[in-house]
């Protein structure tokens with residue numbers, strides 16, 4: 001979310017998304033619903049605004065990311081914006097839900113950095129009550145598969161403030177490689193923070209899958 005392009009004050013036309021489930025083979029017409037072991041990722045809906053506002057605007061969640069919308073209505077505008085960007089084919093934002101419950105407890109975002117999603121950037125945030133539960137990794141696996149297999153991403157970037165221990169740890173455990181330090185690249189509460197730039201390449205992901213498959217075959 002650090003460098004995601006949504007800015008609430010710039011939103012004018014508000015188009016609320018349909019609350020009906022969208023089933024399509026083309027993600028631009030509606031994001032697929034992705035099922036993990038314990039999470040379900042789905043398209044955001046206007047009705048997610050209240051839970052996302054409650055969970056993502058706390059001090060600990062928002063400490064190292066761009067300021068989230070400051071009202072429920074701001075989250076409604078953000079959600080409408082995500083649908084417009086998805087329809088335009090430049091961005092995808094999934095709601096994180098726990099299997100069996102429909103409440104949105106966080107988001108995963110992927111945006112293109114060049115036309116066609118060759119290079120893209122991802123970001124994520126979840127309510128702090130769900131940190132350290134394994135839900136992040138479960139959802140992140142789904143998003144990585146979506147990015148590389150469905151969007152056709154070649155290089156997936158992420159940025160994390162160096163002071164953001166959990167954010168850096170989360171990226172590293174998903175196989176992201178830290179490439180460099182972006183000095184004083186992120187302004188937060190009037191101060192400029194250093195960020196680390198991470199990437200996962202499509203070839204890294206294929207290698208990781210192969211290693212997992214090999215380990216699984218050996219165990220059985």
Ligand SMILES: CC(C)(COP(=O)(O)OP(=O)(O)OC[C@H]1O[C@@H](n2cnc3c(N)ncnc32)[C@H](O)[C@@H]1OP(=O)(O)O)[C@@H](O)C(=O)NCCC(=O)NCCS
Nearest residue numbers: 061124125126130131132133136159160165166167169170
């Ligand atoms: C980023 C986020 C979604 C990750 O979810 P999470 O449930 O906290 O992630 P996990 O617990 O699965 O993984 C975090 C890892 O960082 C490690 N970690 C925690 N604090 C750390 C620290 N100070 N330094 C280094 N690693 C740390 C954890 O031990 C864990 O690794 P492990 O599972 O191997 O033990 C969540 O923390 C969040 O929403 N943070 C606020 C939003 C945010 O910062 N988003 C941008 C990230 S770049």
